[in-house]
Amino acid sequence: MNAAADPLARGWCPGILRPMESGDGLLARLHPPHGVLSPEQALAVSEASRACGNGVLDITGHANLQIRGVREATRAELEARLGRVGLVEPSPRAPFRVTVISPIADLVSDGGLDGRALADTVERAARKVELPAKFLVAIDCDDRFPLDHLAPDIRVRTAATGHLLIGLARQNGVVWGAPVSPAAFEETIGALLERLGRLLRANNVRRVRLLPHTELEPFVDQGQPGPATRSGHPPRAGLVPLGTARFAAIAAAPFGQITADMLAAAADVAQEAGLPELRLAPNRGLVLAPLAPEKASTALHGLAACGLVNDPADPRLRIVTCPGAPACASGHAETHDLAARLARHLPARPWPASVHLSGCRKGCVRRGASDLTLVAGETGVDIIPDGGPFDAPVAQADFDVIVQHLEGADGAADFAHQITGGRAPRCATTT
Numbered sequence: 001m002n003a004a005a006d007p008l009a010r011g012w013c014p015g016i017l018r019p020m021e022s023g024d025g026l027l028a029r030l031h032p033p034h035g036v037l038s039p040e041q042a043l044a045v046s047e048a049s050r051a052c053g054n055g056v057l058d059i060t061g062h063a064n065l066q067i068r069g070v071r072e073a074t075r076a077e078l079e080a081r082l083g084r085v086g087l088v089e090p091s092p093r094a095p096f097r098v099t100v101i102s103p104i105a106d107l108v109s110d111g112g113l114d115g116r117a118l119a120d121t122v123e124r125a126a127r128k129v130e131l132p133a134k135f136l137v138a139i140d141c142d143d144r145f146p147l148d149h150l151a152p153d154i155r156v157r158t159a160a161t162g163h164l165l166i167g168l169a170r171q172n173g174v175v176w177g178a179p180v181s182p183a184a185f186e187e188t189i190g191a192l193l194e195r196l197g198r199l200l201r202a203n204n205v206r207r208v209r210l211l212p213h214t215e216l217e218p219f220v221d222q223g224q225p226g227p228a229t230r231s232g233h234p235p236r237a238g239l240v241p242l243g244t245a246r247f248a249a250i251a252a253a254p255f256g257q258i259t260a261d262m263l264a265a266a267a268d269v270a271q272e273a274g275l276p277e278l279r280l281a282p283n284r285g286l287v288l289a290p291l292a293p294e295k296a297s298t299a300l301h302g303l304a305a306c307g308l309v310n311d312p313a314d315p316r317l318r319i320v321t322c323p324g325a326p327a328c329a330s331g332h333a334e335t336h337d338l339a340a341r342l343a344r345h346l347p348a349r350p351w352p353a354s355v356h357l358s359g360c361r362k363g364c365v366r367r368g369a370s371d372l373t374l375v376a377g378e379t380g381v382d383i384i385p386d387g388g389p390f391d392a393p394v395a396q397a398d399f400d401v402i403v404q405h406l407e408g409a410d411g412a413a414d415f416a417h418q419i420t421g422g423r424a425p426r427c428a429t430t431t
């Protein structure tokens with residue numbers, strides 16, 4: 001993928017008014033407020049995807065929706081269709097939405113803070129200042145759906161006192177400021193965004209973690225221990241209790257993608273459950289909530305009937321993959337087809353709990369380590385047990401050979417031993 005076609009290498013984000021070139025046509029990204037669509041909007045997106053794109057949509061890790069395969073000839077119609085349901089951004093200039101929240105952040109009880117209200121406060125403040133296109137604020141105040149997997153510029157958490165903690169991204173973690181009362185949050189976040197926008201421009205960098213440490217004084221001077229560490233990942237599939245006899249039905253998009261038909265069917269499920277919203281999850285799924293107990297299981301099965309993954313034990317949830325070929329011009333393999341095959345052969349044993357199948361060495365969807373990383377190349381698939389796409393592979397093999405050895409492997413070392421035939425791993429240069 002050349003720089004002009006690589007979303008990660010570019011300093012801008014696609015929207016509806018300014019889609020991005022991709023291997024399968026133009027990619028138009030929707031940024032619905034709070035990551036929420038009404039069933040009517042979801043149906044309109046589904047129809048627009050069929051009429052103006054190739055009928056394939058991505059649910060992104062920031063709870064956005066991407067319409068793939070749009071053509072120059074259908075751009076105007078796409079804008080018109082989405083404009084009729086209020087889903088076109090007011091200007092082609094990003095950032096369109098700087099916040100990411102839990103998909104159930106508004107369904108609070110016991111005096112908890114409403115994540116949507118906090119997000120609205122941040123969005124209001126962000127509109128008054130100039131921020132880079134990819135600037136991100138995680139409103140991470142809902143322990144039922146933690147957002148630790150995201151790498152935002154700013155993280156907002158709740159302190160035990162009911163105050164808010166604001167953390168700034170650093171290269172090796174987060175530095176936390178002093179607790180802020182909910183009443184003072186708007187003024188504090190407004191001042192911080194204004195200052196960060198100025199510093200990012202002055203230092204010619206796009207992410208807060210790249211700012212020199214000294215630039216963040218006096219915020220750093222007030223550094224606090226930060227909130228308690230949480231364990232676990234946000235739920236990807238199943239029923240999540242919300243308290244007061246309500247549930248959220250959560251289902252994952254297989255490998256992050258759905259079809260227009262799946263989206264339309266999910267909108268029908270939401271309507272049948274009497275819900276006004278379809279919630280996009282920032283771990284590439286859909287959420288229906290709040291649901292009474294007698295409707296919750298029906299809704300979850302309904303999402304499965306649409307083709308989404310509703311079982312937390314489904315092996316597809318152990319695999320992450322990028323669009324790959326033909327959606328991405330740099331892809332050396334059709335990653336979604338391979339991932340589906342891989343899922344059918346993943347052993348029930350604990351290893352590998354996480355597999356990253358990458359269409360090329362760029363590793364767009366996960367830069368860090370997985371139990372097993374497979375990187376498609378021109379001459380075969382690089383195999384990296386217990387590592388990430390930038391680590392040295394132990395071997396390169398045909399995909400069928402990998403699948404065959406995977407079924408019998410008992411852990412990373414055993415797999416590496418089998419795949420290399422007991423030889424020392426081959427040396428490889430990595431960047």
Ligand code: SF4
Nearest residue numbers: 322328331359360364
């Ligand atoms: S990792 Fe996947 S999406 Fe990223 S450039 Fe390579 S093939 Fe394309």
